Amino acid sequence: MFDNLSDKLDKAFHVLKGHGQITEVNVAETLKEVRRALVDADVNYKIAKDFTNTVKKKALGQDVLKSLKPGQMMVKLVKDELTELMGGDAEGINLSGNPSVILMSGLQGSGKTTFSGKLANYLKNKKTKKPLLVACDVYRPAAIDQLHVVGDQIGVKVFSDKENKNPVDISEKAISYAKENGFNVVIIDTAGRLAVDEAMMTEISNIHTAIKPEETLFVVDSMTGQDAVNTAKAFNDVLNFDGVILTKLDGDTRGGAAISIKSVVNKPIKFIGTGEKMEAIDVFYPSRMADRILGMGDVVSLVERAQEQYDEEEARKLQKKIAKNQFGFDDFLNQIQQVKKMGNMKDLMGMIPGAGKMLKNMDIDDDAFKHIEAIIHSMTPEERQKPSVINASRKKRIGKGSGTSVTEVNQLLKQFDQMGKMMKMMQGGGGKKMMQMMKGMK
Missing domain, CATH: 3.40.50.300 (P-loop containing nucleotide triphosphate hydrolases)
Structure with missing residues (x-):
């Protein structure tokens, strides 16, 4: 979403990098690039020009805060004006009629x-x-x-x-x-x-x-x-x-x-x-x-989407299973379905601050979980409930049934085991041990 515009605005703000203060010259240079980025994004030229003129007036009308660099100040001004240009506050929908x-x-x-x-x-x-x-x-x-x-x-x-x-x-x-x-x-x-x-x-x-x-x-x-x-x-x-x-x-x-x-x-x-x-x-x-x-990013929307899929009763049942070491692949599959309901993966990752830049050239498949789902669906009910029973011959059968390899089945079993241990530690408050385990997973 808006990848090209984000990249061009980021480059525009780089003009101010290293400057100790905002001046008419560096502001004009930065906002020229901002205006060009907006026009390239198919924003009407007059709107883009009015927008940058407003930002320029505000930028030159105040001192740079000591705690902020000029680039950060300009990002804040552009963000505030973009918010205003797009409407300021969110508008609700009128549901007053009956119907x-x-x-x-x-x-x-x-x-x-x-x-x-x-x-x-x-x-x-x-x-x-x-x-x-x-x-x-x-x-x-x-x-x-x-x-x-x-x-x-x-x-x-x-x-x-x-x-x-x-x-x-x-x-x-x-x-x-x-x-x-x-x-x-x-x-x-x-x-x-x-x-x-x-x-x-x-x-x-x-x-x-x-x-x-x-x-x-x-x-x-x-x-x-x-x-x-x-x-x-x-x-x-x-x-x-x-x-x-x-x-x-x-x-x-x-x-x-x-x-x-x-x-x-x-x-x-x-x-x-x-x-x-x-x-x-x-x-x-x-x-x-x-x-x-x-x-x-947009962490608030990401959290809201997660909360929409969060079922308190299911969470309580899951907690009991983890405590009794009964968390199985059926539970894992259910968690995957909830994540998938939140939206496409690239959009979700883009809501994490800084992730957008890292992922811009990566092709994130919206069906990122399909291999995992295929492996789980190839297991018997007993294997899903008690992964410990999965031996070499079962792994071979599961790999063949899911169109994957024994290596991929082994990888999933290992990750599942590590995830189960981390969940158990989180419940027991073992934060230090969990951090050590995460380091070992790298």
């Missing part, structure tokens, strides 16, 4: 239907809501079926009427159905087009007028850069939407849309899509995004 109606809008191919499912899944799991998805794309042949597939995947009911070609009528019937059947959130997936056209705008405007939604959200593909910003402006002129959804932020995005869309349409980015999985949805926090753009 709360959310109207989804956007061009075809922006990921609108998939994100409707992600939002339904998010509200069901995090806000304990009972959402209803509504299929109002009456033009694209597979659109209704696609929404049903998404609904089945996340366990959310989908309201549709294939015989009805009037999206206003479908929307109104869906809201009535929701009231009668106890659904407290209605998410309406509307038709998209390949480009902004009058018929499309008239149709979605008619739906908006008829149902008066609590939230109207514009879904945009962040990989389209400045085009995304221009499309958002066209939609906002007609719909006056409440917020923006940025999808495909896990792709090869330059970041221009995320940085400049708020200043163009004056509407907040509310959510971002960070992957293909239904769990790959995050509330947009401008401050956290600024940290990630500047290569500082």
